[in-house]
Amino acid sequence: xxxxxxxxxxxxxxxxxxxxxxxxxxxxxxxxxxxxxxxxxxxxxxxxxxxxxxxxxxxxxxxxxxxxxxxxxxxxxxxxxxxxxxxxxxxxxxxxxxxxxxxxxxxxxxxxxxxxxxxxxxxxxxxxxxxxxxxxxxxxxxxxxxxxxxxxxxxxxxxxxxxxxxxxxxxxxxxxxxxxxxxxxxxxxxxxxxxxxxxxxxxxxxxxxxxxxxxxxxxxxxxxxxxxxxxxxxxxxxxxxxxxxxxxxxxxxxxxxxxxxxxxxxxxxxxxxxxxxxxxxxxxxxxxxxxxxxxxxxxxxxxxxxxxxxxxxxxxxxxxxxxxxxxxxxxxx
Amino acid sequence: xxxxxxxxxxxxxxxxxxxxxxxxxxxxxxxxxxxxxxxxxxxxxxxxxxxxxxxxxxxxxxxxxxxxxxxxxxxxxxxxxxxxxxxxxxxxxxxxxxxxxxxxxxxxxxxxxxxxxxxxxxxxxxxxxxxxxxxxxxxxxxxxxxxxxxxxxxxxxxxxxxxxxxxxxxxxxxxxxxxxxxxxxxxxxxxxxxxxxxxxxxxxxxxxxxxxxxxxxxxxxxxxxxxxxxxxxxxxxxxxxxxxxxxxxxxxxxxxxxxxxxxxxxxxxxxxxxxxxxxxxxxxxxxxxxxxxxxxxxxxxxxxxxxxxxxxxxxxxxxxxxxxxxxxxx
Numbered sequence: 074x075x076x077x078x079x080x081x082x083x084x085x086x087x088x089x090x091x092x093x094x095x096x097x098x099x100x101x102x103x104x105x106x107x108x109x110x111x112x113x114x115x116x117x118x119x120x121x122x123x124x125x126x127x128x129x130x131x132x133x134x135x136x137x138x139x140x141x142x143x144x145x146x147x148x149x150x151x152x153x154x155x156x157x158x159x160x161x162x163x164x165x166x167x168x169x170x171x172x173x174x175x176x177x178x179x180x181x182x183x184x185x186x187x188x189x190x191x192x193x194x195x196x197x198x199x200x201x202x203x204x205x206x207x208x209x210x211x212x213x214x215x216x217x218x219x220x221x222x223x224x225x226x227x228x229x230x231x232x233x234x235x236x237x238x239x240x241x242x243x244x245x246x247x248x249x250x251x252x253x254x255x256x257x258x259x260x261x262x263x264x265x266x267x268x269x270x271x272x273x274x275x276x277x278x279x280x281x282x283x284x285x286x287x288x289x290x291x292x293x294x295x296x297x298x299x300x301x302x303x304x305x306x307x308x309x310x311x312x313x314x315x316x317x318x319x320x321x322x323x324x325x326x327x328x329x330x331x332x333x334x335x336x337x338x339x340x341x342x343x344x345x346x347x348x349x350x351x352x353x354x355x356x357x358x359x360x361x362x363x364x365x366x367x368x369x370x371x372x373x374x375x376x377x378x379x380x381x382x383x384x385x386x387x388x389x390x391x392x393x394x395x396x397x398x399x400x401x402x403x404x405x406x
Numbered sequence: 407x408x409x410x411x412x413x414x415x416x417x418x419x420x421x422x423x424x425x426x427x428x429x430x431x432x433x434x435x436x437x438x439x440x441x442x443x444x445x446x447x448x449x450x451x452x453x454x455x456x457x458x459x460x461x462x463x464x465x466x467x468x469x470x471x472x473x474x475x476x477x478x479x480x481x482x483x484x485x486x487x488x489x490x491x492x493x494x495x496x497x498x499x500x501x502x503x504x505x506x507x508x509x510x511x512x513x514x515x516x517x518x519x520x521x522x523x524x525x526x527x528x529x530x531x532x533x534x535x536x537x538x539x540x541x542x543x544x545x546x547x548x549x550x551x552x553x554x555x556x557x558x559x560x561x562x563x564x565x566x567x568x569x570x571x572x573x574x575x576x577x578x579x580x581x582x583x584x585x586x587x588x589x590x591x592x593x594x595x596x597x598x599x600x601x602x603x604x605x606x607x608x609x610x611x612x613x614x615x616x617x618x619x620x621x622x623x624x625x626x627x628x629x630x631x632x633x634x635x636x637x638x639x640x641x642x643x644x645x646x647x648x649x650x651x652x653x654x655x656x657x658x659x660x661x662x663x664x665x666x667x668x669x670x671x672x673x674x675x676x677x678x679x680x681x682x683x684x685x686x687x688x689x690x691x692x693x694x695x696x697x698x699x700x701x702x703x704x705x706x707x708x709x710x711x712x713x714x715x716x717x718x719x720x721x722x723x724x725x726x727x728x729x730x731x732x733x734x735x736x
Contacts, residue, residue, distance in 0.1 A: 261666065265664075272674075292669070294675045340627060345599060
């Protein structure tokens with residue numbers, strides 16, 4: 074096996090606030106291979122977006138980033154300065170945001186914005202950059218690409234704008250794309266088209282992707298690997314098949330029970346729910362973070378929580394209970 | 407379900423249209439945009455009508471017409487058989503109440519929860535402050551909030567709690583119909599299921615009728631008793647929930663259903679065959695408005711608008727079904 078394109082060990086993010094420190098992300102580990110898609114799924118406040126911003130070093134000054142290892146394509150990001158990061162962003166690593174209207178500059182044409190990264194990072198002329206921009210617009214399925222170059226973002230629909238964002242991310246053939254809720258603002262029909270495009274292009278160009286979403290349907294259909302985050306911790310990770318077919322962590326199981334599945338959930342039946350709210354992450358956080366909402370919780374959940382790994386290492390979860398359930402309790406059929 | 411009922415439908419739309427005059431450019435001429443185009447629907451008491459379609463199809467305009475926030479350009483809306491044009495907004499508000507998508511922007515941040523929920527009572531001059539407080543306490547209990555939140559402000563509450571407040575405010579007037587416009591799309595998955603369960607319970611308990619607007623088809627399938635599919639201002643298919651999801655007829659409905667991403671990892675991302683983008687509603691395509699995106703388009707679809715065909719329960723507007731329609735419809 075070759076080196077992973079991104080390797081993260083014990084990533085921690087602390088936000089100093091008035092009364093103390095908010096431990097927003099605590100000890101995240103994962104590896105991402107070339108061409109692989111990792112979906113990070115979690116609810117609001119789980120730290121999934123912060124984790125991605127931490128990799129891009131886009132956190133802002135207030136948030137303190139610590140990691141035992143944060144290596145991207147041979148570069149140690151913990152030691153990379155602002156200049157090095159600027160050289161990497163938009164070139165070797167690119168980002169796609171949720172709302173293309175706010176992440177595209179309304180005052181510049183599509184063409185200017187597409188060509189910017191290439192002109193900045195590569196020694197190419199305008200004609201060459203223009204040729205590449207047209208090529209990529211065609212690749213993301215935009216017709217009349219030449220004409221689009223001189224248009225402004227407001228002249229395009231939401232779906233087209235998101236296609237432009239994808240083309241922009243791919244301009245310099247990056248090693249890694251981070252897509253943060255790329256289809257949440259789009260209609261379901263457009264969502265399917267954009268996700269297909271992302272999956273096909275990243276596969277074809279062998280680009281690794283981190284896709285951040287709260288939508289379990291998107292995760293199941295797109296991910297090679299899944300990481301489930303809750304309150305700043307990675308509670309379960311594994312291949313999409315393992316996590317969806319045999320979810321181990323009580324939180325993952327709870328989430329899957331919350332969503333109605335056409336053809337499976339009985340219409341009008343009571344949906345599962347996760348009572349309670351996410352605990353405060355200010356000050357010392359100990360034990361299992363999910364124990365206050367967990368139906369499997371016991372005294373032992375206040376102590377050290379082991380990370381349990383399957384024999385082939387392709388599925389692991391953080392829980393005191395060996396199978397993610399209290400001993401002797403059977404899951405109702 | 408309540409078909410074959412002698413009483414008039416609790417809510418009925420008869421050939422309702424809403425046309426906006428849109429000016430293109432500063433000196434451009436005004437052109438008509440048919441946001442809602444000749445829509446007829448009827449809801450029996452206890453029905454949950456799911457209304458689905460892409461953004462711009464007219465779902466929210468339809469909701470505004472029902473709430474009396476927009477007057478239809480033509481056609482009639484009837485509540486319990488009475489046309490609402492004859493009623494004033496105040497009377498209408500007693501019978502139809504809304505729940506909106508975003509509980510962060512739909513609650514006044516400077517008012518306490520007590521003030522927010524009791525506002526409809528005060529507007530209508532119902533009871534004194536003691537009885538209003540009592541009503542607020544009761545309705546908080548119904549939506550699953552402790553009565554101590556009465557003195558809280560929206561900023562002190564979570565998204566799910568705020569949506570419960572919005573539901574309490576809608577229900578305090580004991581309306582017959584609740585228009586839910588994307589009521590759970592701003593909420594987290596675990597909170598969404600709690601709100602959906604609550605809406606289901608309330609409907610059973612109080613015999614409420616919902617118009618449930620959502621882009622989440624899995625949620626619509628779960629909650630709705632009937633479903634209407636809207637495209638460019640028209641209802642292109644309407645049926646009981648089982649028939650619509652199990653045997654969709656309109657190619658647009660098929661494409662919508664195909665685009666639902668269920669949490670099944672082996673299936674991959676579906677190809678919806680909806681190549682072209684959503685058309686400009688000011689210049690809708692000729693013939694069947696859906697034909698440029700339709701996987702089963704025929705020559706006739708390009709020139710002739712399809713007629714509604716119905717077998718009583720399941721109606722569809724598509725040339726694949728029904729007899730020769732022959733004449734073009736304006």
